[in-house]
Amino acid sequence: MTSAATAGITTVLHPVSDLAKAGKVYTALLGIAPQTEGTYYIGFDIGGQHIGLVPDGGPQGMTAPVTYWQVPDIAAKLAEVTAAGATVHEPVREVGEGRLVATVTDPDGNVLGLLQDR
Known part of the structure; x- marks a missing residue:
């Protein structure tokens, strides 16, 4: 069995219906501008944690x-x-x-x- 120390949560992706609106909310929530911003994805890096916004659940069809x-x-x-x-x-x-x-x-x-x- 692999040690728990070798795996850590580094990224959380959130499906959103309106990328621009969600980007504004997460910018206000996190207090920083996105590090990655495009029509397909908005990403924030804060304290070693990456928070990503994926329009309409992305190609993987995320619902949560x-x-x-x-x-x-x-x-x-x-x-x-x-x-x-x-x-x-x-x-x-x-x-x-x-x-x-x-x-x-x-x-x-x-x-x-x-x-x-x-």
């Missing part, structure tokens, strides 16, 4: 926030959590700049994200 745990080896962690009873929701894929993501569902249907930076 998804928390991503930073892991050193996404394939190994995916194997470990599926062996423990999780189900692959979205297989490993690259989302840019060498970043790999995957999602699983726990036995209650909650979506959990895994993230590996190269």
